[in-house]
Every structure is written in C-alpha cells, then in structure tokens.
Amino acid sequence: MRITVDDDLRRSRLTVFFRLLLAIPHLVWLAAWTVLALVAAVLNWFAVLVTTRSPRPLHRFLTAYVRYSTHVAAFVGLAANPFPGFVGDDARYPVRLDLPEREPQRRVLTFFKLALVIPSLLLAGIFGGDAFSYGGIAGVASFLAWFAALATGRMPGGLRNLLVWCIGYSAQLSAYLFSLTDRYPTSDPNQSVREPPPEHPVRLQLDDDGRRSRLTVFFRVLLAIPHLVWLSFWGYAIWLAAFIGWIAALAIGRLPDPLHRFSAAYVSYQGQVYAYLFLIANPFPGFVAEPYPLFVTIDPPVRQSRLLTFFRLLLALPALLIATLLTYVLIVISFLGWFASLATGRMPLGLRNAGAAAIRYLSQTYAYVLLLTPRYPHSTPAVAEPVAGEPARAEPHLPPAEPEAAV
Amino acid sequence: MLWVGAAYALWGTRVPRGLDLPSIDLSGKIDQDVVARSERYESFFGFEFIASQLVLLAVLLAYARWGIRFARESAAGRIGTGMLLGMIGLALVWLSQVPFRLVEVWWDRRYDQTDSGYVETLFANWFQLGAEFLFICFALMVVMAIAGRFPRRWWLAAAPVFVALGALFSFIYPYLSTTEPLRRPELQAAARDYAKEQGMEPVPIVVEDVTDFTSAPNAYAAGLGPSKRVTFWNTMLDGRFGDDEVKVVLAHELGHLSRHHIQEGIGWYALFAWPGAWVIALATRRRGGMANPAAVPLSLLVVVGLNLLSLPVYNAISRHMEQEADWVALETTRDPDAAAGLFTNFTVESLDDPDPPAWSHVLFDSHPSVEERIGMAEAWRGRSR
Numbered sequence: 001m002r003i004t005v006d007d008d009l010r011r012s013r014l015t016v017f018f019r020l021l022l023a024i025p026h027l028v029w030l031a032a033w034t035v036l037a038l039v040a041a042v043l044n045w046f047a048v049l050v051t052t053r054s055p056r057p058l059h060r061f062l063t064a065y066v067r068y069s070t071h072v073a074a075f076v077g078l079a080a081n082p083f084p085g086f087v088g089d090d091a092r093y094p095v096r097l098d099l100p101e102r103e104p105q106r107r108v109l110t111f112f113k114l115a116l117v118i119p120s121l122l123l124a125g126i127f128g129g130d131a132f133s134y135g136g137i138a139g140v141a142s143f144l145a146w147f148a149a150l151a152t153g154r155m156p157g158g159l160r161n162l163l164v165w166c167i168g169y170s171a172q173l174s175a176y177l178f179s180l181t182d183r184y185p186t187s188d189p190n191q192s193v194r195e196p197p198p199e200h201p202v203r204l205q206l207d208d209d210g211r212r213s214r215l216t217v218f219f220r221v222l223l224a225i226p227h228l229v230w231l232s233f234w235g236y237a238i239w240l241a242a243f244i245g246w247i248a249a250l251a252i253g254r255l256p257d258p259l260h261r262f263s264a265a266y267v268s269y270q271g272q273v274y275a276y277l278f279l280i281a282n283p284f285p286g287f288v289a290e291p292y293p294l295f296v297t298i299d300p301p302v303r304q305s306r307l308l309t310f311f312r313l314l315l316a317l318p319a320l321l322i323a324t325l326l327t328y329v330l331i332v333i334s335f336l337g338w339f340a341s342l343a344t345g346r347m348p349l350g351l352r353n354a355g356a357a358a359i360r361y362l363s364q365t366y367a368y369v370l371l372l373t374p375r376y377p378h379s380t381p382a383v384a385e386p387v388a389g390e391p392a393r394a395e396p397h398l399p400p401a402e403p404e405a406a407v
Numbered sequence: 408m409l410w411v412g413a414a415y416a417l418w419g420t421r422v423p424r425g426l427d428l429p430s431i432d433l434s435g436k437i438d439q440d441v442v443a444r445s446e447r448y449e450s451f452f453g454f455e456f457i458a459s460q461l462v463l464l465a466v467l468l469a470y471a472r473w474g475i476r477f478a479r480e481s482a483a484g485r486i487g488t489g490m491l492l493g494m495i496g497l498a499l500v501w502l503s504q505v506p507f508r509l510v511e512v513w514w515d516r517r518y519d520q521t522d523s524g525y526v527e528t529l530f531a532n533w534f535q536l537g538a539e540f541l542f543i544c545f546a547l548m549v550v551m552a553i554a555g556r557f558p559r560r561w562w563l564a565a566a567p568v569f570v571a572l573g574a575l576f577s578f579i580y581p582y583l584s585t586t587e588p589l590r591r592p593e594l595q596a597a598a599r600d601y602a603k604e605q606g607m608e609p610v611p612i613v614v615e616d617v618t619d620f621t622s623a624p625n626a627y628a629a630g631l632g633p634s635k636r637v638t639f640w641n642t643m644l645d646g647r648f649g650d651d652e653v654k655v656v657l658a659h660e661l662g663h664l665s666r667h668h669i670q671e672g673i674g675w676y677a678l679f680a681w682p683g684a685w686v687i688a689l690a691t692r693r694r695g696g697m698a699n700p701a702a703v704p705l706s707l708l709v710v711v712g713l714n715l716l717s718l719p720v721y722n723a724i725s726r727h728m729e730q731e732a733d734w735v736a737l738e739t740t741r742d743p744d745a746a747a748g749l750f751t752n753f754t755v756e757s758l759d760d761p762d763p764p765a766w767s768h769v770l771f772d773s774h775p776s777v778e779e780r781i782g783m784a785e786a787w788r789g790r791s792r
Contacts (some may be wrong), residue, residue, distance in 0.1 A: 211522055213480050218489075219498040222537050226544040272482075284491040286483035293482070 129166030189381035474704030562684035662735030
C-alpha cells in the first residue's frame with residue numbers, strides 16, 4: 001500500500017483561506033458514507049473470516065471509501081489543492097492511494113484485528129491524519145501551512161510531505177481495520193514519502209541492523225538515566241552558550257568556532273541519547289558524541305543574516321511546535337517498540353525509521369535554535385539525507401529509494 | 408593501630424560497662440500463641456534471606472564470568488562501558504530478587520503485615536532502582552577515572568570520595584521522603600524536654616504516611632546538622648501504642664541523634680571503605696584492574712560478597728547503637744514500664760520474635776531482641792532504685 005502525490009505545491013489563496021468551509025459538503029458526505037462503511041466493514045470482517053477473501057462489491061466499496069476519506073483529509077490539510085470528487089476516484093486527484101487488490105487474508109489475524117489494531121491506533125492518534133479526527137501532527141502542520149500558503153501561494157514542501165506521511169498512515173490503518181488487507185500499517189516514512197529532502201547542514205546517518213538486546217531494552221529507561229542527567233547538565237551550559245553565541249552572531253555575523261563546536265557536539269549527543277532512550281538504536285552511547293549507529297553531523301559555521309539571528313527564537317516557534325509533537329511520536333514509538341523488541345529481539349523497521357525521522361527533525365530544530373545553521377528545519381519525514389558532494393550514507397536495511405517516484 | 412584505635416573510639420557507649428541483663432520470663436507478658444506466631448513469621452525470613460542471597464551470588468557469579476559480553480552493547484568509551492556493565496549488573500540483581508520480593512509480600516499478607524498488592528510491589532521501587540542506577544554510575548565513574556590514572560592505588564583515593572558521598576547521602580536522606588509535621592502538642596513538648604535532657608537542640612519531629620505499603624509500626628532518626636529530624640511512621644501513632652510508649656520511642660530516636668550515631672555510622676563506613684576498596688582492587692587485578700570495564704562485573708560480585716561477609720559485623724554495630732539509644736531513652740523517660748510495654752507490643756504488632764535463635768540473631772538482627780530490650784528496662788529499674 002502506497003500513497004503518492006502529484007502536486008506542484010501551488011495553492012489558491014482563496015480556497016486556502018476558506019478551506020474548512022469549502023470542505024463542509026465533503027465532511028457531511030463523508031459522515032454519511034462512514035456509517036455505511038462501518039456496516040460494510042463488519043460484513044467484510046465476517047466474510048474474510050469465512051472465506052479468507054473480501055467479497056468483490058464490499059472490497060470495491062470500502063476501497064473507494066478509504067480513497068475518498070484520504071482525498072478529503074488531503075484537501076482539508078492542504079496536502080492537495082483541488083477540490084476532490086465525491087466518489088473516491090483516484091485518477092482525478094493528485095493524492096493517489098494504491099490499495100491492495102483482493103487477496104487471501106489470514107483468519108487468525110483477522111479474528112484478532114480489533115485487539116491487534118490498538119498499537120496502530122495509538123500512533124495514528126499522534127499523527128492525526130484522519131479526515132474526521134484531524135489533529136496531532138497533521139493538524140499542526142496544516143495550521144502552519146495555512147499561513148504559509150496564504151502568504152506565498154505555495155505549500156511548503158516539507159510540511160506537505162509531513163502531511164502525506166500522516167494521512168498515508170491513517171489510510172493504511174483504515175484499510176487494515178476494514179479488512180481490505182491483513183498487512184499491518186507501517187509508520188516507515190520511506191514507504192510513503194519517496195522524495196528525498198533537500199540538502200541540509202544538519203544530517204542524520206543511520207547504520208542500525210534493527211537487532212535489540214532484550215535485557216537492555218527491558219531496563220532502557222533506567223539505563224538512560226546517567227545520560228539524561230549528563231544531558232540536563234550540558235543543557236544548562238548550552239543555553240548560556242546559546243545566549244553568548246547569539247550576541248556574538250549579532251556582532252560578527254556568524255557563530256564563533258568554539259561555540260559552534262560545543263553546541264554541535266551537544267546536538268549530536270542529544271540525538272544519540274534520544275536514539276538510545278527511544279530504542280531507535282541499540283548500543284549504550286558515549287558521553288561526548290562518539291561514533292554511534294545514529295549520528296548527527298553538522299556542517300561548519302557559515303555567515304548568518306543578523307536580522308534572522310535577532311528573531312531566531314520567534315522564527316523557530318513553528319518548528320518547535322512540530323518538534324514537540326514529534327517527541328510524542330518518539331514516546332509512543334518507544335512504548336510500542338519496547339514490547340516488540342522484548343518479544344522479538346528486533347525493533348520493527350517502520351517504528352525505527354519513524355523514530356529516526358523524528359530525531360532528525362529534532363536535531364535540525366535544535367541546531368537552528370542554537371544558531372548552528374541559518375537553514376530552517378525541513379519537515380520531510382526522512383530517515384537520512386544526501387550530503388553535498390558525497391552519496392548518502394548507505395542504509396543497508398532500508399528499501400532503496402525510488403528517485404522517479406513523485407510525492 | 409590507627410584503625411583499631413578509631414574502632415575502639417567508635418565503640419564507646421553510655422551503657423554501663425558490665426551491665427548484667429536479667430533473664431526475663433515472657434510467658435506472663437506475651438501470649439504464647441503470639442510468641443509462636445512471631446517465631447513462625449520471622450523464621451521464614453531467615454531462610455528466605457539465605458535463599459535469596461544464594462541466588463544473588465549465583466547470578467553475580469555468572470555475570471562476573473560472562474558479563475563482559477554486554478560490552479558489545481556499548482558504543483561508549485572505557486568509563487561509559489563500565490557504567491553500562493554496572494547498571495546491567497544491578498538490573499540482573501533486581502530481576503533475580505523479584506521472586507523473593509513477591510514471596511515476602513505473600514508472607515506479609517498472610518500475617519496481616521501489609522496490604523500491598525503483588526503488582527504494586529513490582530512497580531513500587533522503580534524510582535529507587537533508578538537512583539541506584541545513577542549511584543552506581545557515579546561510583547564507577549569515580550573509581551574508573553581514578554583507576555585510569557592510578558591503576559594499583561586507586562582505592563586509596565576512591566575510599567574518601569565514597570565516605571564523602573555517604574555523608575552527603577546522610578545529610579539529604581531526610582529530605583527524600585514526604586512528611587508532615589507532628590500535630591500532637593504533648594509529643595512536641597516532650598520532644599523539646601527530651602532534647603534538652605539529652606543535651607541537644609530541639610529537632611523537627613515529623614510523620615510519614617506509610618499505610619500504602621505496610622502496617623508495621625516504626626520510627627527513625629536521620630540527618631546531619633540542619634537536616635536532623637525524627638520521623639514517625641503514621642502506623643506508630645494510630646492508637647495501637649499508648650502515649651507513654653510513643654514517648655519512649657521518641658526518646659530512643661532522639662538518643663540516636665544526641666549520641667551522634669549517624670556520624671558514628673559514617674565513621675564505621677570509613678573504617679571499612681578502605682579495606683573493602685583494597686580487596687576489590689586486588690580481586691579485579693587479573694581482569695586488568697578497575698580501569699578496565701571487563702573488571703566491573705567481577706567487582707559487583709566482590710562488593711556483594713563483602714557485604715554479605717560484613718553483615719554480622721554491621722548488625723553487631725547496629726545492635727550496639729540501638730542498645731545505647733534504649734539506655735538513653737530509659738534515662739530520659741525514667742519509665743521502664745512504658746519501655747517494657749512498648750517492646751512487648753512490638754512482638755504483638757510487628758511479630759518480632761522475642762527470643763530468636765542465636766544464628767538468626769547474629770546474622771540478621773540489627774536491633775536487640777525483645778527479650779534483651781525488656782531485660783535492659785529491668786536492669787535500668789534495678790540500678791535506679
């Protein structure tokens with residue numbers, strides 16, 4: 001299952017301004033359709049239990065419903081510009097959802113579907129990409145995008161990709177819940193967002209084989225305590241350094257090298273601590289940003305606009321808002337991943353990659369706040385990014401990106 | 408010689424030299440059914456303790472042998488890896504003791520000594536475990552940093568650091584629990600009088616609510632300098648003990664403070680810290696010494712082994728201090744009847760075995776037995792006539 005977007009990012013200011021009002025007929029129609037879809041989903045569940053396959057009419061009906069609700073979510077959240085049709089016709093809308101054909105499903109998984117779906121519901125609650133329960137990350141991204149689109153007539157690419165990730169996850173969840181497939185929803189951003197983010201001075205490199213030590217997973221929070229204590233001490237010093245750096249950057253137009261090194265080491269170390277605490281990586285990290293499977297690299301200092309430096313904290317507020325929500329994603333991921341890792345000795349790839357994407361964004365946000373870079377955090381949910389002049393570090397355990405795939 | 412001299416000075420007591428404790432017949436004071444019940448209750452803990460320590464040693468033995476494998480889980484440097492191995496060791500210790508904690512709760516519930524649930528027991532001390540993880544990290548950081556610089560003599564420098572840490576912990580300990588001021592004017596007045604009688608400034612008397620995890624009565628003195636205080640568990644003040652008996656407890660706890668038992672405890676700790684650290688240094692030498700993370704699992708085994716071996720000595724010192732606090736309480740309250748009533752009541756309420764077997768008394772008891780304590784009250788009565 002895959003979501004693709006064929007969108008040039010241009011937005012009509014008028015329809016953006018009135019987007020929620022324009023969506024009203026769709027929301028009414030979707031509500032009516034939802035009632036029928038719920039009945040159909042129950043029938044479909046029984047049918048799959050008995051025959052292992054979804055009956056053709058029910059499958060067609062529910063597929064159309066999931067597509068339609070995805071279109072509505074994309075329209076409401078500004079992930080797409082055109083007013084959607086009312087029948088879930090993918091061919092006529094820039095947001096396309098490739099749903100699985102009728103396929104045999106496992107009875108046991110179908111029978112326990114309502115219980116099995118709980119972890120996914122938790123994650124979907126934070127993503128908030130469902131047309132009816134719009135909120136969470138999708139809600140915040142849309143809120144921010146609304147202002148940006150009104151001001152510039154364009155949707156920021158990062159926010160659009162973030163929205164697509166959230167909406168795509170909700171679509172997967174619906175398909176799973178309605179027994180269109182027995183494949184569990186994956187939160188792996190690589191599965192929904194194929195467009196690599198642009199080069200950024202703050203990059204994340206991930207080299208993790210997914211294996212986890214059950215013992216250290218069980219005690220992970222406790223094992224992370226010395227790092228959290230050290231991080232908090234370092235954090236106090238960082239804010240002092242940031243203030244001094246802010247004054248210096250206003251005076252000389254760039255962050256002095258020693259302060260840059262000090263803050264960059266902090267951001268890198270913080271990424272490692274988060275990776276360890278939230279089960280995105282396995283080994284116990286060092287205390288001074290030593291080499292680690294999840295490594296945040298930051299380019300050397302560059303000249304920065306004094307005006308943007310002066311207003312840095314204010315400008316960072318939208319990014320901090322998203323970063324806060326991504327922290328909740330990390331918490332939910334680690335909660336779910338804790339059970340999965342204890343049971344299987346491996347961190348599910350989807351959760352691991354979603355967590356890595358969250359840490360990448362958090363690192364870029366902190367780097368921006370701490371004046372390590374003038375580049376705004378890019379919210380495309382990517383696990384790793386290309387480095388100028390060199391290929392992106394290999395991620396041997398991730399599916400290869402498809403450069404031609406449009407988002 | 409210095410060590411012996413210091414130990415002799417610390418052993419000093421207000422209890423008269425050669426005090427002869429009369430033999431006490433408890434049959435007239437405590438119902439024999441209660442005595443039999445308390446014997447059954449307490450004897451279980453002796454065997455349970457032995458079993459738990461055997462399991463603990465077995466786990467740590469295995470960890471000392473194979474624990475270094477967990478170094479693969481670390482991307483940290485020498486000290487960071489040592490910290491991880493220390494924490495994993497503690498985690499294994501905790502896991503190995505879980506069944507025993509559950510059995511203890513089962514036994515306590517059987518004898519109406521607690522209302523705690525099993526799940527609650529499992530999750531109740533995670534905060535404490537976190538603090539222990541933090542402590543072991545700090546301890547290993549100190550030891551491994553010093554051992555990196557002085558591979559063979561680190562123990563000379565590390566011991567004072569731990570003594571200082573012990574003193575710091577003694578100072579902050581009273582602030583770690585949630586308490587409320589004692590709202591019993593007559594007890595507050597008695598506390599002021601007793602403090603004056605014992606030659607010390609009044610200290611705060613506070614109450615800690617422990618009903619969530621036990622119904623056993625208790626009180627303790629803690630703190631150094633401005634943090635000194637006496638804490639009553641609320642189970643001590645729920646009406647099961649008379650005012651006179653509570654006052655004996657109050658005088659006893661103030662006795663600990665007036666006789667500087669907290670400071671003496673730190674002194675004893677200092678006396679054992681040096682030889683203990685030396686033994687650890689010696690035992691871990693073949694693993695490359697404490698500068699090497701590979702030595703950490705073995706050092707945990709040595710620490711636990713030393714603790715076990717020193718348990719009878721620790722309990723002897725503790726009983727010695729408790730005896731002195733009892734004597735000071737008798738001199739302060741001049742009420743041996745209340746003291747005898749209090750100790751008798753402990754058997755009824757806490758199921759303290761009044762006359763435990765000698766081996767159990769030597770190994771496990773940090774307080775004199777009920778029989779000894781009543782005997783001391785009678786001895787004081789005899790001397791005061």
